[in-house]
Amino acid sequence: MSTRAEVQASTRWPMKARRSSRTFEWHDELAETAVSGGQRDRLSRDEVIDLLASLPAARARIRQRRLRGARIVLPWLSSFPGEGWQERWLASGIDANPALIHDLMCADENRPDSEQRAELTSAIYGLITLRIVFPSYDFLAHRGTQSLYIACRRMHRPDLFAKLKTRADDLAISSIHHREVAIAALAKIVVRTGRDLDQLTAEDLFAYRAWFKKRRNTTAEGVSLAWRLLYGIGDLGQYTTLEEASRHGQRTPAQLVDFHGVQAPTVRRVLIRYLEERQPGLDYSTMINLSQNLVLHFWCEIEQHHPGLDTLHLPEKIVAAWKERLLTTPTRLGTPRVEDFFFTVVGTVRAFYRDLQDWAQQDPAWAEWAYPNPIRKSDIAGWTKARQKRNAATHQRIRDRLPHLHTLVESAEHHRDDQAALLSSALTTPVDETFEHGGRGYRRVLSSGYRRPDNKRRPPELIEDLATGEVIDVGRNERNTFWAWAIIEVLRQTGIRVQP
Incomplete structure (x- = not known):
């Protein structure tokens, strides 16, 4: 048998199994939501040039710079396959790799690179402002600037953006920083989706939040306040806050099992049915703990090391290895697990097998899952002592800190x-x-x-x-x-x- 150090060094809990049962939905599936072409997607090159020329500019020099850049960007986009400008934009690869803009600069020209880059950027910003192309949030994270968002706010329903500020006053949002961050988040969503503020939906905000969570592994700053400011302007449904809209409530037994990603269909079925049988007599917090111990720490951990296994009739070697990992695998923070954790999990598994055996005697429908119990009574012999030890340690900490x-x-x-x-x-x-x-x-x-x-x-x-x-x-x-x-x-x- 491997030493504890060897098991601890070679064991990793599956990433999906590391998650706890979350209170809020993150809508991860919306992080890569695609955007199709808009009303101007099929315009000719000359028509796009005319629109770019009509964009307001503080000085004539800025308009000329934008048009010079457009005469380079538009032919370049036209060289890629696609039915419209949005498809060509994606096919060019610049949406995923904004650094490709440097490939459009001409090394033979006497003008400095900074001037050429400014022209190309100005042309691309013009295409975005006119809603001819719709950049991804990744592109905006690298190339998006305040000037782009301000231009879009001025062109597309500036009255609605003014309404956001009025609503912030009504909500008594005193922090100017929080206001600006929330409005900037909405401006990014408008740029990405190509829809005005009153056309945005809850799904649009969920998509932005999901992308931000996937990219930076944290909550998008300002998106919660953005929801409150947009409520009553956009179509956000019945919920006045993002937290209310994304709170999923109590999960069903099937959702609790599927949340941890059980792969074996037979075991998945018995785990769901077992939790459904226990549900009427348990509060939801106890149900969460039961599902974590039984599904997360027992079956998912075994399934990770023995993929393809689809039976509760476990060989003794598999059970022994699982119990050893349960004792030696550290927590997500790298700290050793308390002894009481081991007894809680194996005690839950022992009760699970005993319940299946007892129910099989009363209802033949359970007979197919009535296997020998892999947890012996000796495995939980120190449970009471471990619980008393934990309680004593807690009381001692209180006595130490109280003075x-x-x-x-x-x-x-x-x-x-x-x-x-x-x-x-x-x-x-x-x-x-x-x-x-x-x-x-x-x-x-x-x-x-x-x-x-x-x-x-x-x-x-x-x-x-x-x-x-x-x-x-x-x-x-x-x-x-x-x-x-x-x-x-x-x-x-x-x-x-x-x-x-």
Whole structure:
């Protein structure tokens, strides 16, 4: 038998099995949603040139630069197969690889590369603004700029974008940054889909969020607020927030099993039927734990190491190897698993086999799955002792930390008061003037965008530490320290905790 170190080094839980039962749907299938050509997809090259010439430009030189770039980009796109401009755009490969724009520059010309690149970029931005081609989010992540989004906002229903700002005022969204990020997310969706704001649907926002999650493995900033701003303008259905719309609610036993990706059809069927049989007597949280122990930690782990296996009648070698991996495989964070985890999983599996045997005596429909129990009584002999050990460790941690509670409370209160005083001093100090707080020198600063006379946005509360040069958002810090103190006080005063 392999040593624990060898098993631990060679064992990996399957990626699909690592996931917990999520509360929200991420709509991963929408991440690669394709966009077909629009109304101008079949225009001739000359007609596209005329449209590009009609685009507004601050100076004639900008219009000329756009047209020079178009006379290079359009013939190049025409050389690729496709019924329309969108199909040619995708066939060219530039949508997936924006760096191909450098291949269109002519090395023989005396003009600098930067000028040629500006012309090509201006032409492509014109095609996007006119909704002749619809770039992917990947392209926009590499080549999208504020100038492109602003141009699209001005051309396609600017009244609806103004309505977004009005709705932000109605929702009392004071953070200018959060507003701009949410509106920018909607502008990207408009550019990608080629539809106006009032034509967007919940699926469009789900697709953008799914792409962002797939690309950066995190939630798209601003998409939640974007939903709230768009509600009542676009067709988002009955849900007023993204969280409500993406919350899937309680999963059925079949969904719980399929969530972990069980491949064996026979075992999948018995697992679903077993959970359905147990469901009436269990709350949903217990159902989640049962499905994770039985499906995730038992069958999926065995199926990963023995693909093609489709029976619950397991050889002793397979069961022994599984139990050893259960003991030695670390958590996702690389830490050793607690002993109680092993007993919980094997105890659940033992009860599963015993239930199948007992039910088979009363209902012949269960007889085909009544196999010998692979978990012996000796395998769970230390379960009670392990649970008592875990509870004792929890109580000891509480005893160790309780004497330091007053230190935590005092520190939180002091930090809250200090940040509130610092914010008060900053707000009473004129911009560009200095002040002292706590023996340190600061200067009130304001970014150039907020210094313009026509600016009506509320500026952030920024100060510069004169000793280090660090710019601090003291308003945000004050809010964070207040809520940290509030959370500590709620937990301390109410005694709320997670009871193992």
